[in-house]
Amino acid sequence: MISQPADLDAVRDSYDRVADNYVDMVRTTGIGDIRTHPWFRAVMDVFADAVGGLGPVLDVGCGPGTVTAYLAERGLDVTGVDLSPRMIEHARRLYPDCEFRVGSSTELELAEASWGGLLGWWSLFNLPRDVLPKVLSSFARALKPQGQLMIATHVGDGDVERTEAYGGVPVRWTTHLWRPEQLTELLEQAGLKPTAELRLPADGPVGPTVVLVARRP
Ligand SMILES: C[S@@+](CC[C@H](N)C(=O)[O-])C[C@H]1O[C@@H](n2cnc3c(N)ncnc32)[C@H](O)[C@@H]1O
Secondary structure: OOOOOOOHHHHHHHHHHHHHHHHHHHHHHOOOOHHHOHHHHHHHHHHHHHHOOOOOEEEEOOOOOHHHHHHHHOOOOEEEEEOOHHHHHHHHHHOOOOEEEEOOHHHOOOOOOOEEEEEEEOOOOOOOOOOHHHHHHHHHHHEEEEEEEEEEEEEOOOEEEEEEEOOOEEEEEEEEOEOHHHHHHHHHHOOOEEEEEEEEOOOOOOOOEEEEEEEOO
8 A cells, every 4th residue: 555645635636726727738838738749749659659569558647638648549548547636527528538537646556467558747746755666666566567657757856845836826736856867766676677768958848857668577
């Protein structure tokens, strides 16, 4: 069992509050839509090719379902899950043919060796530092052999306390910044083998970023 983060309710409420603006941002600016970002789209296409034949894919922290739908369009058997019921309402409205459910990455009870691919696409940075390794271990166990986990997150040191986001909406969450090598170490400790790493600089559309891919041996 993974102990629930103390701030989980606050994080859920915060994403419920920003969900409408987040959807608006994706629609009007393309930020948050991998189709508008060549590097993100490229890594997502490689991921889709790698895991498509292996088994189902779970998009953990799917938000309004943009990536879930992208992968479904490519023929993958993909489900989106998110902490925020409001995000999932949007996902179901926008992509009625896709499967979505509400849940936290900390309480998914994923069956051993049952998933071809898992995604933590901009959705793991709110997990407390002592919780993330446990979540990654649960992901590692849930992957089939050769199954892949791909994560994208903000790079840096320290923790940023957010009090507003996405157009001045009041929120209460912590963004935990990670250095790529710290995350690689966590993935290895979870039993995964790193397969790829993409770093994007601070002047990109979302600030310093790392995308990491790792597979279950
Ligand atoms: C920045 S959004 C990214 C959403 C989506 N992956 C995308 O790329 O559009 C972060 C998402 O992570 C979700 N999230 C945060 N903590 C979570 C948790 N413990 N379990 C599941 N989802 C979580 C939020 O509700 C939110 O939808």
